[in-house]
Amino acid sequence: MNNFAVSRNDFNEWIVPVFAPANFIPVRGEGSRIWDQENKEYIDFAGGIAVNALGHAHPVAVNALTEQATKLWHVGNGYTNEPVLRLAKQLTENTFADKVFFCNSGAEANEAALKLARKVGLDSGVAGKSGIVAFNNAFHGRTLFTVSAGGPGQPKYSQDFAPLPNGINHVAFNDLEAAKAVINEQTCAVIVEPIQGEGGVIPADIEFLKGLRELCDQFGALLIFDEVQTGVGRTGALYAYMNYGVIPDVLTTAKALGGGFPVGAMLTTDRFAPHFSVGTHGTTYGGNPLASAVAGAVFEFINTPEVLNGVKERHDYYKKALNQLNEKYEIFETIRGEGLLIGCALEDKFAGKAKDINNLAGEEGLLSLIAGPNVVRFTPSLIIPFADIDEGLKRFERALARFVEIQKDEQAA
Numbered sequence: 478m479n480n481f482a483v484s485r486n487d488f489n490e491w492i493v494p495v496f497a498p499a500n501f502i503p504v505r506g507e508g509s510r511i512w513d514q515e516n517k518e519y520i521d522f523a524g525g526i527a528v529n530a531l532g533h534a535h536p537v538a539v540n541a542l543t544e545q546a547t548k549l550w551h552v553g554n555g556y557t558n559e560p561v562l563r564l565a566k567q568l569t570e571n572t573f574a575d576k577v578f579f580c581n582s583g584a585e586a587n588e589a590a591l592k593l594a595r596k597v598g599l600d601s602g603v604a605g606k607s608g609i610v611a612f613n614n615a616f617h618g619r620t621l622f623t624v625s626a627g628g629p630g631q632p633k634y635s636q637d638f639a640p641l642p643n644g645i646n647h648v649a650f651n652d653l654e655a656a657k658a659v660i661n662e663q664t665c666a667v668i669v670e671p672i673q674g675e676g677g678v679i680p681a682d683i684e685f686l687k688g689l690r691e692l693c694d695q696f697g698a699l700l701i702f703d704e705v706q707t708g709v710g711r712t713g714a715l716y717a718y719m720n721y722g723v724i725p726d727v728l729t730t731a732k733a734l735g736g737g738f739p740v741g742a743m744l745t746t747d748r749f750a751p752h753f754s755v756g757t758h759g760t761t762y763g764g765n766p767l768a769s770a771v772a773g774a775v776f777e778f779i780n781t782p783e784v785l786n787g788v789k790e791r792h793d794y795y796k797k798a799l800n801q802l803n804e805k806y807e808i809f810e811t812i813r814g815e816g817l818l819i820g821c822a823l824e825d826k827f828a829g830k831a832k833d834i835n836n837l838a839g840e841e842g843l844l845s846l847i848a849g850p851n852v853v854r855f856t857p858s859l860i861i862p863f864a865d866i867d868e869g870l871k872r873f874e875r876a877l878a879r880f881v882e883i884q885k886d887e888q889a890a
């Protein structure tokens with residue numbers, strides 16, 4: 478049995494060092510609490526980066542997984558399967574979309590979206606209709622195409638891997654005039670996050686998204702909403718586009734979709750789906766029965782007024798409590814975001830110190846996230862119990878108090 482003892486040091490020994498994980502190792506979770514190897518308990522405000530939408534080991538997900546595990550795991554794309562058909566019906570009946578392409582991650586969903594747009598552009602017959610417009614600070618994944626659509630601003634994400642796919646133009650987020658200046662007949666797609674997640678929890682202005690919709694209509698470009706982070710109830714709507722009333726041509730979803738089981742999807746309409754014909758795109762695992770069964774159960778659970786309204790209630794609860802903490806400690810310039818995608822943006826004088834707060838929170842028994850160097854981010858389970866929010870905020874307050882003390886000491890030194 479491969480259940481021999483391992484420790485955090487082994488990470489440095491055996492794993493390619495693209496991550497710098499915390500110095501404890503989580504070993505089990507239940508709801509919004511997890512425990513490490515030393516049996517120390519943590520409140521989980523990170524939710525596996527907006528993934529564990531039902532927390533840990535939720536019976537709905539566990540039952541779907543174990544039931545499917547005894548039936549059929551994988552058959553390959555020479556066959557379809559019942560769970561994937563059910564999931565496709567759920568996604569299309571509850572969104573603008575008519576057709577779904579399944580894959581395993583957010584990057585793959587965006588890769589499919591950008592490839593589809595290039596193909597639609599080619600099929601249009603307009604010469605050179607391959608241009609993609611994307612936004613500064615965006616994050617779309619780590620394949621070479623999606624990493625090129627993301628940023629710029631994080632050169633280590635893309636420039637180190639040049640030559641990059643070309644034809645991608647970046648302009649400032651929420652700057653409609655800048656977008657207008659670069660969208661034209663040669664544009665095949667505009668890709669945008671309704672709320673920039675990794676870029677600092679920055680919501681798009683409604684006029685910005687409406688304007689992009691109009692420009693895409695005017696020039697025959699696909700409007701792609703990257704809802705990998707904002708999707709599946711995260712903002713209190715099933716998808717964030719529903720809050721804005723702006724309907725994309727393509728939507729990508731992953732993270733929370735499987736509640737922790739890897740799955741992604743690209744949603745589009747009957748107008749554009751046929752441009753991907755047999756053999757033009759594909760995947761080995763995408764739409765596999767195991768992933769689809771779990772995603773179907775998670776999606777059904779989340780897509781109810783109780784759960785979605787619960788997300789909004791929790792947002793208000795967090796926001797009120799965080800603003801109160803901030804009145805006391807004066808660390809954050811603003812608390813922003815929608816639903817349970819919440820960003821606490823640091824005052825300028827604490828620029829670059831989000832990671833320090835995050836580490837202190839970990840020591841106090843709270844899992845939190847950052848979104849860039851200046852924002853502490855929370856993306857907890859959509860059904861986190863209010864008692865766990867209270868306890869987590871108590872721990873967060875202890876971390877903030879220590880942070881303030883450390884800042885004073887540094888200034889005095």
Ligand SMILES: *Cc1c(COP(=O)(O)O)cnc(C)c1O
Pocket residue numbers: 581582583584585587616617618619670674675703704705706707731732
């Ligand atoms: C996380 C994320 C991705 C990438 O998803 P992976 O599953 O890591 O490939 C893409 N877009 C957004 C908005 C994300 O938050």
